[in-house]
Amino acid sequence: MHRYPRWPIHLALVGVSFLMLIPFYWVLKTSVTGENIFAYPPSILPKSPHPFYYVDVWYYIPFARYFANSVAVSMIAVIANVVLNAMAGYALTRDFPAKAFVLLLFLSCMMVPFQATIIPAYLITGRLGLLDSYLGLALPQCSTIVCIFVFKASFDAVPRSLIDAARIDGLAEWRIVWKVMLPLAKGAIATNVILGFIWSWNNFLWPLIVTRSADMQTLPLGLARFLSYQEDTTGALYAFCIMVLAPGILLFLLAQNEFIRGLTSGATKG
Amino acid sequence: MSAGDVETPRWRRLLINRFVLVPAAIAVAIVFWNVYVSMHSHGVVVGRVVDPAGQPVPGATVVLWVLNFTTYVEKTRATTDSAGRFVITDNDSHNIRLAAEKPGTGRSARVPVRLYFRAQDIELREPLMLSGTS
Numbered sequence: 001m002h003r004y005p006r007w008p009i010h011l012a013l014v015g016v017s018f019l020m021l022i023p024f025y026w027v028l029k030t031s032v033t034g035e036n037i038f039a040y041p042p043s044i045l046p047k048s049p050h051p052f053y054y055v056d057v058w059y060y061i062p063f064a065r066y067f068a069n070s071v072a073v074s075m076i077a078v079i080a081n082v083v084l085n086a087m088a089g090y091a092l093t094r095d096f097p098a099k100a101f102v103l104l105l106f107l108s109c110m111m112v113p114f115q116a117t118i119i120p121a122y123l124i125t126g127r128l129g130l131l132d133s134y135l136g137l138a139l140p141q142c143s144t145i146v147c148i149f150v151f152k153a154s155f156d157a158v159p160r161s162l163i164d165a166a167r168i169d170g171l172a173e174w175r176i177v178w179k180v181m182l183p184l185a186k187g188a189i190a191t192n193v194i195l196g197f198i199w200s201w202n203n204f205l206w207p208l209i210v211t212r213s214a215d216m217q218t219l220p221l222g223l224a225r226f227l228s229y230q231e232d233t234t235g236a237l238y239a240f241c242i243m244v245l246a247p248g249i250l251l252f253l254l255a256q257n258e259f260i261r262g263l264t265s266g267a268t269k270g
Numbered sequence: 271m272s273a274g275d276v277e278t279p280r281w282r283r284l285l286i287n288r289f290v291l292v293p294a295a296i297a298v299a300i301v302f303w304n305v306y307v308s309m310h311s312h313g314v315v316v317g318r319v320v321d322p323a324g325q326p327v328p329g330a331t332v333v334l335w336v337l338n339f340t341t342y343v344e345k346t347r348a349t350t351d352s353a354g355r356f357v358i359t360d361n362d363s364h365n366i367r368l369a370a371e372k373p374g375t376g377r378s379a380r381v382p383v384r385l386y387f388r389a390q391d392i393e394l395r396e397p398l399m400l401s402g403t404s
Contacts, residue, residue, distance in 0.1 A: 254292060
């Protein structure tokens with residue numbers, strides 16, 4: 001039994017949620033009507049909605065190709081994120097010399113913007129012969145410090161005795177990670193999957209620099225290309241935005257419970 | 271973990287969950303849509319041409335324009351039969367316009383027709399109506 005009624009809080013949250021959803025609704029509405037977004041007074045409900053702007057987008061640019069490229073790059077980034085970040089996160093839960101310094105280094109690196117490291121990243125990718133390839137497109141997203149700390153927080157919440165028991169049973173360190181830690185860190189995995197996917201899916205600058213051929217372009221580049229040669233694109237542009245956003249939103253809705261659990265794991269420790 | 275979770279078979283837990291069912295439903299919808307498209311994409315456009323009195327107009331010329339990047343270009347022509355009916359069989363676009371004309375009878379407005387996919391087979395609900403003289 002709560003001391004105070006909770007409905008005012010829920011009412012306020014519902015109101016704020018509606019406010020947050022208004023831009024999404026507006027994009028969706030414009031994508032099926034093509035209305036001028038500067039029209040006044042604005043129409044709240046769509047007038048004569050139709051799906052033909054989506055059809056236009058599908059045929060104006062090689063959408064299926066861009067979509068497949070984005071999926072391939074995001075899959076590589078997501079898998080690499082889970083594998084590499086789990087290993088790094090587990091390493092950071094162990095005691096080793098200069099651990100505090102390494103943690104400080106990680107945290108300080110978070111403050112360096114990607115734009116500052118893009119030239120060395122490009123040169124390294126070029127030396128590896130990965131320019132204009134899926135792996136090269138995914139490379140900078142293969143491990144992110146935020147996601148490493150998500151795994152670290154999740155692994156920190158696992159009782160030490162469990163790891164000791166696994167070690168006594170003869171498990172090697174990497175098997176402890178895969179057999180003991182990861183099954184207990186589903187929230188962290190979901191967080192890594194969603195963040196890795198969204199960051200990779202929405203990435204514009206790196207694919208712009210790394211891709212050489214039109215066949216390797218991803219959806220954000222396709223959007224830029226679409227804008228560059230289409231006039232009067234209001235409806236089609238918004239339809240394109242919906243088509244680009246839809247997979248990320250779907251993934252978040254599917255895994256939102258695990259995602260929130262992963263972000264908050266470790267927060268209530270102790 | 272509840273007692274119900276323990277009794278659930280492993281295969282059921284692996285298959286009957288939202289991470290499998292939602293992508294599977296989307297995949298099924300995509301397959302059905304592609305089958306439908308392949309069965310209805312012969313590029314056939316069927317319609318009628320009538321005069322202002324609603325009577326069929328035989329011998330009228332129907333012109334099909336297709337969107338070429340940013341402008342509409344003429345793609346093909348067809349002639350109506352004795353019932354005022356025309357059939358175009360080589361439309362390969364999803365964004366077309368149609369107009370009819372018959373010397374001495376008149377011409378119709380250019381009617382935009384939007385299709386759900388390229389070369390979709392379609393029968394126009396409203397006939398092309400000739401008006402005025404040409």
